[in-house]
Amino acid sequence: EVQLLESGGGLVQPGGSLRLSCAASGFTISTYAMSWLRQAPGKGLEWVSLISDGGDNTYYPDSVKGRFTISRDNSKNTLYLQMNSLRAEDTALYYCAKHRGGNSRDFDYWGQGTLVTVSS
Amino acid sequence: DIQMTQSPSSLSASVGDRVTITCRASQTISNYLNWYQQKPGKAPKLLIYAASRLQSGVPSRFSGSGSGTEFTLTISSLQPEDFATYYCQQSYSTLITFGGGTKVEIK
Numbered sequence: 001e002v003q004l005l006e007s008g009g010g011l012v013q014p015g016g017s018l019r020l021s022c023a024a025s026g027f028t029i030s031t032y033a034m035s036w037l038r039q040a041p042g043k044g045l046e047w048v049s050l051i052s053d054g055g056d057n058t059y060y061p062d063s064v065k066g067r068f069t070i071s072r073d074n075s076k077n078t079l080y081l082q083m084n085s086l087r088a089e090d091t092a093l094y095y096c097a098k099h100r101g102g103n104s105r106d107f108d109y110w111g112q113g114t115l116v117t118v119s120s
Numbered sequence: 121d122i123q124m125t126q127s128p129s130s131l132s133a134s135v136g137d138r139v140t141i142t143c144r145a146s147q148t149i150s151n152y153l154n155w156y157q158q159k160p161g162k163a164p165k166l167l168i169y170a171a172s173r174l175q176s177g178v179p180s181r182f183s184g185s186g187s188g189t190e191f192t193l194t195i196s197s198l199q200p201e202d203f204a205t206y207y208c209q210q211s212y213s214t215l216i217t218f219g220g221g222t223k224v225e226i227k
Contacts, residue, residue, distance in 0.1 A: 035216070045156075045164065045207055047216040059214045061121070095163055105211035106154040108175065110163035 002026035002109045004096050009114030016086050016118070022079040022096030022111055030055065030074040033099040035107065036081045038092035038116075046092075049081060050105070064090075086118045122146055122210050126219035132227040139195040141222045143208035146189075152212035153191045155184055158221075159204045167206075168193065198224070 008020040020036070035050045049070035050059040058070050069082040079096050093115050097107035123146035133139050143153065151171040156164040166175045168184035171191055181196045195202055203226055208219040 044221045045158075045209075045218045047218070050214065050216070061215055100166070100169060104169070105152075105214070105216055106166060106169045106209065107156075107164075108166050110165075112163060 002098065004098065004109060004111035006094065006096055006111040006114040009094060009116045011117045011119065012086055013120050014087060014118055017082070017084045018086065018116060020081040020083070020094055020096075020114055020116070022081075024077045024079065024098070027098065028074075029072055029077050029079060029098075032101060033105070034070075034072065034079050035097050035099065036068075036070060036079075036094060037097055037107075037110075038090075038094045039113075040089075040092040043092075048094075050099075051079070053099075083116070086116075088118050090116060091118045092116060121215050122149060122213050122217050124208055124210055124217050124219040126206075126208055126222050128222060129220060130223040130225060132225050133198050134227045135198055135200055137198045137227075139198050139202075139224060141193045141206055141208075141224075143186075143191045143193070143219050144189055145191075145210055145212075148188045149210045149212035151187045152210055153184070153186065154209045154211060155182075155193045156207045156209065157202075157204045158207065164207065195224075 003025045005023045051070045067085045093113040098109040100108040125144045153171045155168040158164040172184045205223045
């Protein structure tokens with residue numbers, strides 16, 4: 001059974017940093033593209049980063065480019081999101097998600113999310 | 121970036137109703153359009169991928185259609201468990217974007 005378990009969220013001051021983790025089970029993350037997405041309280045879904053199945057390509061929207069870095073540790077079957085220079089508008093529930101497969105950019109499995117609150 | 125516009129933003133419907141939600145892309149995206157269902161406090165669930173392909177385990181009352189810039193999600197006979205928010209998502213570009221969501225409420 002595929003499972004994704006996020007951790008690492010919490011309260012951080014503006015300008016601070018946080019690293020999120022997503023422990024995967026039931027599949028091998030190195031064989032699938034993976035993404036992080038977020039949802040601000042009461043708002044819609046926003047994609048924030050993607051790492052290709054080969055791990056050699058990463059993508060970000062302008063809203064986080066230069067501040068967020070996606071990576072993975074294949075030996076731990078774990079995905080990470082390093083978030084620097086955090087802003088109030090980064091406050092959200094952060095999900096990791098598995099891409100369905102092949103070259104797809106849709107998401108067939110999601111974690112339960114970890115909450116990041118940026119506030120002084 | 122490709123902008124995705126959903127309509128309506130909310131709707132009220134009764135059990136058994138046929139419900140249609142529309143999603144428009146700001147440029148052509150072929151059939152790279154996906155639909156998700158999200159219930160309160162839960163992660164989104166993939167319903168439809170590639171515009172019209174039903175994800176495994178999803179009831180057949182859900183269907184998707186369209187190509188290019190206009191797409192629809194149809195629920196043929198609304199069930200109590202279908203009251204939720206639905207999102208479209210384009211996967212044509214590596215800069216993935218979502219529609220704003222459509223909340224389906226009980227009439």
